[in-house]
Amino acid sequence: MRRVSRQMLGALLALASLAAVGEEKIVDFAADIAISGDGALTVTETIVVQAEGANIKRGILRDFPTAYTDRAGNAVRVPFEVIAVRRDGAAEPYALEALANGVRIRIGRADLLLDRGEHRYEIEYRTARQLGFFAAHDELYWNVTGNGWTFAIDRASARVRLPQPVPAARLSAEAYTGPSGARGADYTARVVDGGAEYETTRRLPPHHGLTVVLAFPKGVVAAPSTLERAGWFVRDNVGAGVALAGVLAVWAFLYWRWDRIGRDPKPGPRFPRYDPPSSMSAAAVRFVDKMSFDSRCFAAALLGLGARGYLKIHQNGDGFTLERTGRDVAFGTGEKAMADKLFGGSDVASLQKQYDPSVAAAQKELSDALEHHYADVLFKRNRTPLVLAGFGAMATVAGAIVLRSSVPVVIATAIVLGASLLLFAYLLSAYTQQGRRLKDEIDGLRLYLGVAEGDALARLQNPRLTPEEFAGKLPYALALGVEKTWADRFAAVLGTAAIAQAVSHYYLGSGTDSLADVGSLASSLGDLGATASAAASPPGSDSGSGGGGSSGGGGGGGGGSGW
Structure with a gap:
């Protein structure tokens, strides 16, 4: 009986120790999203975390996607600029790290451990090209929290502010909760003059998020001109342009050499x-x-x-x-x-x-x-023209990769250039x-x-x-x-x-x-x-309104963790 009592006491002490550590989580995630007249967004995220020294030791990581692919497979790259980062009301050191599809904000100091308990982080940043411009309306379709957080979120909320007053009757607000692709409705939304407010009604587990949609009349925000869109397309797809130019240059060179030295006598x-x-x-x-x-x-x-x-x-x-x-x-x-x-x-x-x-x-x-x-x-x-064209082909593919072209563009470029070299190996x-x-x-x-x-x-x-x-x-x-x-x-x-x-x-x-x-x-x-x-051979861009969206859709998003 004494042995059993000792075992029970040990178990209770272990449970007490675990309870003392507590759960690391996001207690509150609140986003204030201000839309300017030119379509840019200024976002302030207030993230209150419970740190216990397990995964949140020095600070938090906040990932923000900046690279997307549209319906036609073209690359889309949105601007992203950090304005300020604060912890518990004071400026906090941070560093930006490149990700495959965006930017990571590493907040905190490597030589300073956080005290256990709640910490309030404020991240203010500016981005653009996040609005959808449609035939009958314009809208913000925004992933507030991101679906990549490794922590649960007790409460998430968002406030969207338009650049000018708009009657609430002319606005439409909806949202989605859950994992990426889900269309959960665990939220409340309230339209107010000039914007909308959203709040979750249930805790979000890890990798679940809140995505909001605000549809507003056309003309509230200036739509980008055709020239602006063309400029964005060129900048976003520099890699694809380099790939196309490289393919055309290789073709032109090989055709020129074939015409000069590769034609058979009659x-x-x-x-x-x-x-x-x-x-x-x-x-x-x-x-x-x-x-x-x-x-x-x-x-x-x-x-x-x-x-x-x-x-x-x-x-x-x-x-x-x-x-x-x-x-x-x-x-x-x-x-x-x-x-x-x-x-x-x-x-x-x-x-x-x-x-x-x-x-x-x-x-x-x-x-x-x-x-x-x-x-x-x-x-x-x-063979000399083929060798030179081969170097040109490799430089073209490498340039497309360095300039972060989409995977389909890189693969298509490599296939086309490879097939061209094989064809001209025969023709030359x-x-x-x-x-x-x-x-x-x-x-x-x-x-x-x-x-x-x-x-x-x-x-x-x-x-x-x-x-x-x-x-x-x-x-x-x-x-x-x-x-x-x-x-x-x-x-x-x-x-x-x-x-x-x-x-x-x-x-x-x-x-x-x-x-x-x-x-x-x-x-x-x-x-x-x-x-x-x-x-002889050795072995050898979509709308999120009207119910057409989902959690994780639209702009914004990403996720985060601790470090």
């Missing part, structure tokens, strides 16, 4: 050519045609070496096995170095849909050789005169390899529909992306079995009948390119 006459350009491998044909290296260049090189008897390609499931035959053949540009990297000291190599450093090294050897032999001679990539590449002549030959070869219609076939002077012709030109058909059309043509004349037999000395599919139709052959060749790619 193509020559188009007609079918039955043979590839002299001494050019299938990989080289694709490289020059695309002005870049890709996995199909590598696949075309392997198929070309197979057609010349250097290796055999066996498809097994999702991968391929490559086997050297030992025969001496003529190599195209970069093909010997590629083969040496691929096979190393062995006569067998594997090509699977997973990263293989030997395959990556082989592709790099081929790519480097083709780049060295053909780039700058047959075409110019003209241009053939030389020599390269244009060679490209004409490649286009003629594509015409021959890609002919599918009967009438067009009949017009060819020398169709040469033989198994040898099919097998020898298949690497070029793969390089130019017309392998299925090429195979379809020969299958219609020679039969599917014959064309499968024609390539059997260097290309064997998986299974005995895997190449029993043209579709499987074309698909298998596509798999060769896809596998080559995988093997």
Whole structure:
């Protein structure tokens, strides 16, 4: 019994200790809002707090939003100027701190702790561009307390004063209470000549607030002119203006450079050519045609070496096995170095849909050789304008961020500039005169390899529909992306079995009948390119009147805490 009594006594002492600390809260929040004839507001907030040394140690924080976004997504920035800050009737030190969407007033001194008990803070400030000007009326839609307070508010009130007397019958007052977005009605409102008074009827928990609306006749406050609105828009959206100017400048620069150095020479006459350009491998044909290296260049090189008897390609499931035959053949540009990297000291190599450093090294050897032999001679990539435009794009996005543009503006600017750089990376590449002549030959070869219609076939002077012709030109058909059309043509004349037999000395599919139709052959060749790619890739502004508002809406607002 004695032990129980001691436990109860301890609990009672603990509760007494907690009760002694008390609750930190806002005892009273009263705002006096004076509207001037030019639309500016002078606001005096009287905030009585109960400080217990927990969160309110040195003073309070008052946050005020100054950055908004209108219905069209444009930035709106309202002015805000602190006139005076007082605590318990005497001037109190304060500091202004920038927030993402406004200003924080840090009231108090870091080296001075407050006495426990009530403290009365008065914050006087001036702001503007807070009124709504509508067709039939004007109004103040004002978040008195803000919904960001971390303390409860026992009582909140507001008094709004117009710049001139207006009969109460011509005024309309309403308010909203609760969390942001709520339309609570725990308040009383009284219209008086020249203004209105509002007061809450229930305690506001943390993050709940009071928002008031006063609608008054037009002409009481001078509405901003069109010129004033235009000036505000420009100042508010400097970041968006910089972004737009930057985008236009990058476009203009890139177009100018494309017009000067990125236009291709005019193509020559188009007609079918039955043979590839002299001494050019299938990989080289694709490289020059695309002005870049890709996995199909590598696949075309392997198929070309197979057609010349250097290796055999066996498809097994999702991968391929490559086997050297030992025969001496003529190599195209970069093909010997590629083969040496691929096979190393062995006569067998594997090509699977997973990263293989030997395959990556082989592709790099081929790519480097083709780049060295053909780039700058047959075409110019003209990368210098892209580099300069890239710096301009980065400066534009950085400027938009520094000037506090809205997130959608920054994202849209980055996307547009990125897409522009990608587009002009393609457009700025241009053939030389020599390269244009060679490209004409490649286009003629594509015409021959890609002919599918009967009438067009009949017009060819020398169709040469033989198994040898099919097998020898298949690497070029793969390089130019017309392998299925090429195979379809020969299958219609020679039969599917014959064309499968024609390539059997260097290309064997998986299974005995895997190449029993043209579709499987074309698909298998596509798999060769896809596998080559995988093997070389490492892992890796609204009205608040008429019931259209809510708590937290309108101007003003913010919140606060202690420190």
